[in-house]
Amino acid sequence: MTSPxxxxxxxxxxxxxxxxxxxxxxxxxxxxVLADRHAGACLRFAMHMLGSRADxxxxxxxxxxxxxxxxxRYDDHRSFxxxxxxxxxxxxxxxxxxxRRRSARxxxxxxxxxxxxxxSTADVTELRDTIDRALARLEPGQREAFLLKHVxxxxxxxxxxxxxxxxxxxxxxxxxxxxQLRRLLEDDE
Amino acid sequence: xxxxxxxxxxxxxxxxxxxxxxxxxxxxxxxxxxxxRLEGAGQPPSRVQSRRWxxxxxxxxxxxxxxxxxxxxxxxxxMRSRQSAAGSIVEIASRDVATAPTNLPVRFSFVAPGANxxxxxxxxxxxxxxxxxxxxxxxxxxxxxxxxLAPGRYAYSFIVDGRLAQDPTAPDAGSDDFGVRSSVIxxxxx
Numbered sequence: 050m051t052s053p054x055x056x057x058x059x060x061x062x063x064x065x066x067x068x069x070x071x072x073x074x075x076x077x078x079x080x081x082v083l084a085d086r087h088a089g090a091c092l093r094f095a096m097h098m099l100g101s102r103a104d105x106x107x108x109x110x111x112x113x114x115x116x117x118x119x120x121x122r123y124d125d126h127r128s129f130x131x132x133x134x135x136x137x138x139x140x141x142x143x144x145x146x147x148x149r150r151r152s153a154r155x156x157x158x159x160x161x162x163x164x165x166x167x168x169s170t171a172d173v174t175e176l177r178d179t180i181d182r183a184l185a186r187l188e189p190g191q192r193e194a195f196l197l198k199h200v201x202x203x204x205x206x207x208x209x210x211x212x213x214x215x216x217x218x219x220x221x222x223x224x225x226x227x228x229q230l231r232r233l234l235e236d237d238e
Numbered sequence: 239x240x241x242x243x244x245x246x247x248x249x250x251x252x253x254x255x256x257x258x259x260x261x262x263x264x265x266x267x268x269x270x271x272x273x274x275r276l277e278g279a280g281q282p283p284s285r286v287q288s289r290r291w292x293x294x295x296x297x298x299x300x301x302x303x304x305x306x307x308x309x310x311x312x313x314x315x316x317m318r319s320r321q322s323a324a325g326s327i328v329e330i331a332s333r334d335v336a337t338a339p340t341n342l343p344v345r346f347s348f349v350a351p352g353a354n355x356x357x358x359x360x361x362x363x364x365x366x367x368x369x370x371x372x373x374x375x376x377x378x379x380x381x382x383x384x385x386x387l388a389p390g391r392y393a394y395s396f397i398v399d400g401r402l403a404q405d406p407t408a409p410d411a412g413s414d415d416f417g418v419r420s421s422v423i424x425x426x427x428x
Contacts, residue, residue, distance in 0.1 A: 072282055080282065081273055088272065089261040096262060110272050120282035180254045200258045227251060234250040 065129035072120055080120065084113045087130055090201060091137050097184060097196050098141045099148075108144050112137040127210060131203060135211035138193065145189060183233035187226055194219050195226035341386040342425055348372065348396045348405070351379035360394025360420070362387055367397050387425045395420045 063082070071079035091112060095105035116123075116133050123132055184192055197203045197211065198219075205216045212219065346358055356372040359365045362385065372381035381396075393411040396403040404410070405421035 075281060077277070077281070081276055084272060084276060085269070088264060088269070092262050092264065093258075093260075097258060102262070106268055110268075110275060113272060114275055114279060117276055117279055117282050176253060177257055180257055183254070184258075196258070199255050230254065231249075231251045234254060 066125045069120060069123055069125060069129060072117075080117050083129065084117075087133055088113065090130070091133060094134065094196055094201055095137060095141055097200065098189075098193060099144060100181070100185060104144055104148065108140040109137065112140045115140070128207060131207040131211050134197070134201065134203065134207075135213075138197075138211055141193075142189075179234060183230050186233060187229060190214075191222045191226035191229070194222035195230070198223045199227075341388050343384060344387050344423070344425065345382055345384050346372070346394075346396075347380055347382040348398075348403070349380050350396075350398050350403070353379075353381065353398045355399055356381040357397045358383055358394055359397055361392040362394070372396075389425050391422060391424050393420045393422050 065083060065086070068079045068083045072083070088109060091109045092105055095109050095112075096102055099105050099108065112133065115136050119136075123129065187195065193212065194208065194214075197208045198205075203211065205219055208214070208219050209216050214222075348356060348358075350356055356374075357367055358370045358372060359367045363369045370383050370385065372383040374381055394405070396405065402420075404419050408421035408423060411420040411422035
């Protein structure tokens with residue numbers, strides 16, 4: 050049985066906590082299943098934060114590898130997704146500091162562009178561009194809070210655990226991000 | 239995890255959230271690269287340091303019983319000690335302590351709740367029942383008196399409201415000629 054086959058062998062209903070235990074007990078495929086399960090959301094968050102598919106892929110792989118290495122420190126009272134998101138958030142922050150691409154934040158996702166060109170009307174494509182431009186204009190802390198709350202659907206408790214910020218500050222950032230996005234989207238209409 | 243975003247965002251912002259929630263397609267190459275790196279990283283370090291203690295229920299019960307028994311024994315011993323002290327306490331600075339051959343300070347104390355007048359009489363004051371009145375401490379039930387004694391052996395008794403009371407914490411001196419039991423203190427010199 051190949052590695053992908055072994056990964057598929059894990060039942061989809063196996064919980065993250067069970068997979069973590071299996072990985073720590075020596076099951077080499079358990080963490081691969083976890084990575085597959087959360088890679089999409091991680092990549093989505095990183096793309097929206099960094100505005101670059103290539104950078105997002107890099108930090109997502111890096112975050113998942115770091116999670117793998119630090120798995121023994123995972124506290125299973127927390128959601129695994131929140132824990133991984135915390136690692137990813139730090140990697141995104143570091144990446145933004147290193148590349149200084151905030152001012153030129155453009156989603157360079159060739160697949161998305163192709164998909165938009167093929168299956169979308171001009172309205173949808175325009176909406177994506179508008180959203181990207183609006184997100185790019187948000188202050189990084191507000192963008193991060195908005196994405197965690199409304200795109201990754203984390204609770205404020207989970208956001209606080211993942212970001213290290215307090216809940217009041219996060220609520221304020223989300224509120225300001227929503228106000229600004231609403232204004233930017235309306236201006237773009 | 240809450241997913242109540244439709245309550246908070248409306249209109250064009252809600253459309254934006256729907257678009258943002260679309261998961262990006264993951265290429266086979268990227269996925270293969272990720273799994274190759276994970277396999278190369280090997281086994282994650284074990285959870286030796288962070289593993290929580292797991293105690294078998296029987297062991298936990300045995301530990302609880304042991305704690306209760308030990309705690310009870312300590313409590314019983316303490317209560318016994320206090321009960322003895324309720325009879326009397328003799329704090330003898332010089333007892334069993336090598337000191338100078340001159341007179342030595344000795345404090346007698348006696349716990350007598352409810353007493354109105356306590357004195358001490360013994361060989362050191364010719365058994366005078368009124369010569370050494372004891373004073374009551376602020377706690378209201380402990381009576382003390384400080385005396386100086388030359389090294390030697392002394393028999394004594396407390397007199398509580400006119401009645402002789404033996405010191406339960408000191409050795410028994412036996413009955414005197416009048417059939418009264420008394421206590422004994424040995425004051426050692428150097």
